[in-house]
Structure formats: structure tokens, C-alpha cells
Amino acid sequence: MKKLRELFYQWAFLDINHTGSYKKTFFGIFEDDNCMTNQEMVSRLSMLLSCVSTGVLLYTVGNNPSSTQFIFHLAALIIFLAFLYMSEMMVFRYSPVLGNTATIVYICFLYAITIADRFFNFGLPDVLFYIVMALTPVAFVLPPVLFFVLSLIWAAVYMFGIAGQLSGQALHEELLAIGMVLAISTLMGWHIGRTRAAQAFANQKSRTLTETLQQTSLTDQLTGLFNHRSFQSDYYSLFHDCQSKKHRFSVIMIDIDKFKLFNDYYGHLEGDRCLSEIGHAIGEYTDEGIVAYRFGGEEFVLLLSGTAASRTLAIAENLRQKVMNLKITHEYSPVASVVTVSVGVHLGVPPAHEKPMDFFDHADQAMYVSKRSGGNRVSVYTEPGQEANTDDED
DSSP, X not given: OHHHHHHHHHHHTOOXXXXXXXXXBTTBOOOHHHHHXXXXXXXXXXXXXXXXXXXXXXXXXXXXXXXXXXXXXHHHHHHHHHHHHHHHTTHHHHOHHXXXXXXXXXXXXXXXXXXXXXXXXXXXXXXXXHHHHHHGGGGGGSOHHHHHHHHHHHHHHHHHHHHHHHTTOXXXXXXXXXXXXXXXXXXXXXXXXXXXXXXXXXXXXXXXXXXXXXXXXXXXTTTSSBOHXXXXXXXXXXXXXXXXXXXXXXXXXXXXXXXXXXXXXXXXXXXXXXXXXXXXXXXXXXXXXXEEEEEXXXXXXXXXXXXXXXXXXXXXXXXXXXXXXXXXXXXXXXXXXXOOEEEEEEEEOOOTTOOHHHHHHHHHHHHHHHHHTTSSSEXXXXXXXXXXOXXXXX
């Protein structure tokens, strides 16, 4: 039942609130990012047809409109153009009450004009002709189900006209005009629907490609982690956010021990496999408040903010042990018989006067302390003259 309801919304109203971002139907597509362009095109076409229809009405052979009639119809045209303009500017989307009110006022005004035409002895066929000509452009911006109903009505009028002609009865020329309006409006509506569908799906493909390219530009293809470019854009934002809110912030620098020797003896293909395995192992630590990056070469970075920063040292030690447990053979390393990493940590609340890269450099310095101390260990940066604080906060 739910699926049937969704399909009904999809076909009848092209309602993105019920059917998702993109839905293809016989009549086209309605989609948030795309509808503005469609509405501009269709609304301007409707305005043009409305102006033409008013001119045809006022100067049709046999009509001699008075100044009062002219004012009535000019007012109707102004209201119609205002109605379309407000629709084009998306005013009604943000105020449904205003949209419904405007629609009711417009319909009531058309009805009032019909009464006025009768009062001023304006022929009924001409009134019908005017209403059809005035309302036909609206069909281009209506949901498909309403457009379909209107088409059936005009088709019925046209068929009755043909039937009357075949039976020898008099046929009003206005009814033939209505039939032509039906044919033209149906063809134009179908063409506009196809154009909207093609445009929307082209936009969808373009957006998908753009998102893919953007994701590729921010992701390291070998490890699946964010790359250095992404780090540059994220780091300053995270640092300044923690600095202004006085939250804990941590940087974990990771460097593969003796990786050059690994590449020299095992080859670059094995080197890439090693980087990929370690990168995926590091990526498993990503969580709320934890972001992992391949900084470059054999170096990786983890940024921790908020409550995650209180677990910095535990994460750093677990990560060091996890790399060892991968058991990637490195028999030429003086550190161990398997691939290991040296880890440097800097954590704390960034002081108001500290520059972002100074904070980062402290983690880098701690990482080099680990390497100079033999590798395969975690070192925490401390200010000169202070002892390292290795206790995580709860």
C-alpha cells in the first residue's frame, strides 16, 4: 500500500517530499535544485500565451470591447502575471497559505469577470474562449494529474464539436479554436515534460560526477583515508574551534619505521600493499571526533577533538600494537622482524596565543623522539622542563 501511494505521488504530483530526489515519469521530473530553471521557462511561456490570448479576446472579429470590459480583462491579466511571477519566485513554497489564497482569489476573479461579461452582453462563446485561453497556459505548470484532467475536458469539447458538425448542426468557430488550443497545449506540455526530464537527469549525472571527482580529490586512493589536501582544510577549522571553545585537541603523528629499507628490499608493489594495510588499520579508529589522514609518503595523522581527545594515549598505543599485529614481514628492519610505527602525540587545550602549525609541530617533534629512541613506541610532547603527562582523562 505504501509503495502504491508513493507511485501515485510520483506520477500525479511529482512530489519530491514523497518520492525522493529524482523520479522519472511520463510527464517529466520535478526536483528541488532543478525546478527553478523549469519554472522560469514555463512561467515566461505562460505569460506570453496569456498576453496573446488577451489580445485575441479583445480584438476578435465581432467583439467591440468597452473601456469597462478592457479594464476588467486588463486586471485579470495583471493578476495572472502576478500569480505566475510569485510562483516563479518560489514565494508559495515558503508560504502555502499565501499560495492557496492567491489561487482562490485568481479563480474567483475569473468567475467575477465571467459574470461581468454576461452583464455587459459579452457573448458566451467568447467568454468560454477567453477562459480556455487564459487557463491553458496554467496547464504547463500544473501537476500531471490536473493537466491530464484538463486535457480530457478540452478533448471532450472538441469531440462534441466534431460530432455536432457530422450531424449537420452548426459548429461554433470558437469550439474549433478550443480544439486547436487543446492540441497545441498537449504537444507543448509533452515536449516541456521531456525537456524537464532530460535536463534533470543530465543535472543528476553532472552532480554525481562532480561529487565523485570531489571525493577523489580529498581521498587517498591507496589507503582510503583522507589525503593531505583534506587535512589542510580540516585541521585549521578543528584547531580554531577547540581553541575558541577551550576544548581538548589532540594530534597523533604516525611514521612507518624503516620504510625506505622495506621499499628497497621488497619493491614498491609490496610497499604499496604495506601502506594500504596500515592505512586501513588506522582507518578503523575513525569515530565521532576522530579523523584519519594519510599525511604523505609513509606518514599518517589522526586528529581528535572533544571527548575523543581524552582517549588519545590509549588510541595511540593500541594503534602501535595493531600495526605490529598485522605481521607484515620486515626482516631488514633493525627495529623488529615485522613492520612497526613510531608515534608522536601532542594533546591539550590549545592556548589562545598558540598558532595552529606550532601545535602540530609539537606532535611531529614527539614522533621524531620515538624514532630516535629506536622506533616502535609512543612519545608525548612536553614543554621544556616538564615531564610528560601520559594519563588520559576520563
